[in-house]
Amino acid sequence: MSNLLRCLTVGLCLPLLSSRGAAQVAPLIANINARQTTSLDGQWQAIVDPYDVGALDYRAQPLKNNHAFYKNYKPQSESELVEYDFDTSGQLLVPGDWNTQRESLLFYEGSVWYKRSFDYTKSLKNRLFLHFGACNYLAAVYLNGEELGEHEGGFTPFDFEITDRVRARGNFLVLRINNTRGRDQVPTVNTDWWNYGGITRSVTLVEVPETFVQDYFIQLEKGSTDQITGWLQLNGAQLQQNVTIRIPEVGFSKTFATNSRGRANFSFGAGLTLWTPENPKLYTVEIASETDQVTDRMGFRSIEVRGTDILLNGKPVFLRGINLHEEAPMRRGRAWSDDDARTLLSWAKELGCNFVRLAHYPHNESMLRAADQMGILVWGEVPVYWTIQWENPQTLHNAENQLNEMIARDHNRAALIIYSVANETPISDARNRFLRQLIQDAHSADPTRLVSAALQADEVVEEKHITIHINDPIASDLDVLGNNEYIGWYARRPEDADSIDWISEYDKPLIMSEFGGDALFGYHGDTFARWTEEYQENLYEHQIAMLKRIPFLRGTTPWILKDFRSPRRTLPRYEDYFNRKGLVSEHGEKKKAFFVLQRFYRELQSVQLLK
Numbered sequence: 001m002s003n004l005l006r007c008l009t010v011g012l013c014l015p016l017l018s019s020r021g022a023a024q025v026a027p028l029i030a031n032i033n034a035r036q037t038t039s040l041d042g043q044w045q046a047i048v049d050p051y052d053v054g055a056l057d058y059r060a061q062p063l064k065n066n067h068a069f070y071k072n073y074k075p076q077s078e079s080e081l082v083e084y085d086f087d088t089s090g091q092l093l094v095p096g097d098w099n100t101q102r103e104s105l106l107f108y109e110g111s112v113w114y115k116r117s118f119d120y121t122k123s124l125k126n127r128l129f130l131h132f133g134a135c136n137y138l139a140a141v142y143l144n145g146e147e148l149g150e151h152e153g154g155f156t157p158f159d160f161e162i163t164d165r166v167r168a169r170g171n172f173l174v175l176r177i178n179n180t181r182g183r184d185q186v187p188t189v190n191t192d193w194w195n196y197g198g199i200t201r202s203v204t205l206v207e208v209p210e211t212f213v214q215d216y217f218i219q220l221e222k223g224s225t226d227q228i229t230g231w232l233q234l235n236g237a238q239l240q241q242n243v244t245i246r247i248p249e250v251g252f253s254k255t256f257a258t259n260s261r262g263r264a265n266f267s268f269g270a271g272l273t274l275w276t277p278e279n280p281k282l283y284t285v286e287i288a289s290e291t292d293q294v295t296d297r298m299g300f301r302s303i304e305v306r307g308t309d310i311l312l313n314g315k316p317v318f319l320r321g322i323n324l325h326e327e328a329p330m331r332r333g334r335a336w337s338d339d340d341a342r343t344l345l346s347w348a349k350e351l352g353c354n355f356v357r358l359a360h361y362p363h364n365e366s367m368l369r370a371a372d373q374m375g376i377l378v379w380g381e382v383p384v385y386w387t388i389q390w391e392n393p394q395t396l397h398n399a400e401n402q403l404n405e406m407i408a409r410d411h412n413r414a415a416l417i418i419y420s421v422a423n424e425t426p427i428s429d430a431r432n433r434f435l436r437q438l439i440q441d442a443h444s445a446d447p448t449r450l451v452s453a454a455l456q457a458d459e460v461v462e463e464k465h466i467t468i469h470i471n472d473p474i475a476s477d478l479d480v481l482g483n484n485e486y487i488g489w490y491a492r493r494p495e496d497a498d499s500i501d502w503i504s505e506y507d508k509p510l511i512m513s514e515f516g517g518d519a520l521f522g523y524h525g526d527t528f529a530r531w532t533e534e535y536q537e538n539l540y541e542h543q544i545a546m547l548k549r550i551p552f553l554r555g556t557t558p559w560i561l562k563d564f565r566s567p568r569r570t571l572p573r574y575e576d577y578f579n580r581k582g583l584v585s586e587h588g589e590k591k592k593a594f595f596v597l598q599r600f601y602r603e604l605q606s607v608q609l610l611k
């Protein structure tokens, strides 16, 4: 029984591919936009199917006949009973969440079937892949009435090879997307963001030569600012080839041989201008095998820690950051486009940021590309959030898979410096084991970047003096510590921050990965009145004064740039299903606290410039 059907019938979601001869998810093809592609974005036919009648019969058994929606079957006579019709069921835009496309789907959690047709004539010897930027949460994919396979996880890309299945004319592609939350999933049932369902990122046909450059990793070696190290992976029949890496701007060219598994490991010196937020220098890098060629735009920088310092290109850096959810800046719903990315990151720049935390799941690739171009350092995260099933090996497998997919997509982006494996997870032996596995995975998939997690710390009160101790056992495994605190909102008064001291048991840098409070834009009152801009402004002032006193603090990402939708936030008038901790409203209007943080970041920037 397929994964999706298992979820539907027994409420268990196992990250296993179905039997029935379905294709496997193919290894991810790096840098899709530099390949020969055809977009399948646009209006798709869509059937909303809350009872999964397109997948299960009335005995809850999997449908295999023409009643299964993926068959896209049409009645052959007036007397034949067929109870579905893509052509007259309406449309949904891809990419896009369904929640903000139809009023009736705002809170919808369940299945929606998508269908579109396409013609495609590929070069005879070439191979063809279907690439999905992301579908939330489970996707079952069918081409021409046959199952290709499934993918679990709402924020990472996946590919299927369709070389032997595509026809020149009249292909029909059907997807069943199900965003029902499940306890064993990643994330689990309980979050503080909208569960936007659908094909939320682009769908693309990718044509490549029979043997092609599937992936490559070209980064400065850990601790070095001039030695490049990395690998390249071919996919196809002709695995032993010569491959050449060129950086034409500096006249660099080197050739390597791949081994019998299509792999070349390399290391070479190159005198390159380093990428920094002030000068985000990108080079055109050409990667050519005997059968394929890919071009990328890449920056080169080193990132490491020394004691409590974070060193960018060997120099201490303070990360002036802000948190972001993947919500569109000026429309409703999920963000996905280059324009969305540029607008969100421009707001962060205006705030004085050199860093963003992309909470709480991998954001779309445009964000990483724009951050590379705009000079904004990035913290990327997987949705291991709050109360995951720590004891469940399938859940761990799923989290590892999402982490690896994120790293595979982003491991050549200079902007990305930190992988975060978790957010606010309650300490236990099982949780520690789970997170240690993810930390190890991240380090072994990419030894050049730093690994962190957003932790929470304990308050110790002695003779009325409050100290906060960073003592999470997982901290010893992390390169950088993240800590979330809500002094002045969920705990205590904003003024209490003035006398709170922080201590850490670890000689490691700390990023205050969350702090903040809610304010409704345009609502004014006293500094003690909840929901007013003045309350939030006052909270930020006291927070900043406290943060300045933490000797091992090396970065801050307050919660959050923009108000965002959350089903947890039910209070009428003030929340209306929005988390209002944004420094700008959902319409982009700046609240008073925006300017408090901007002042702090300008101050920090001028101090950093003097160094």
Ligand code: GCB
Pocket: 192, 360, 423, 424, 484, 514, 559, 579, 581
């Ligand atoms: C947190 C979570 C974040 C929430 C935020 C809040 O600690 O990490 O996802 O949205 O607090 O507003 O409560």
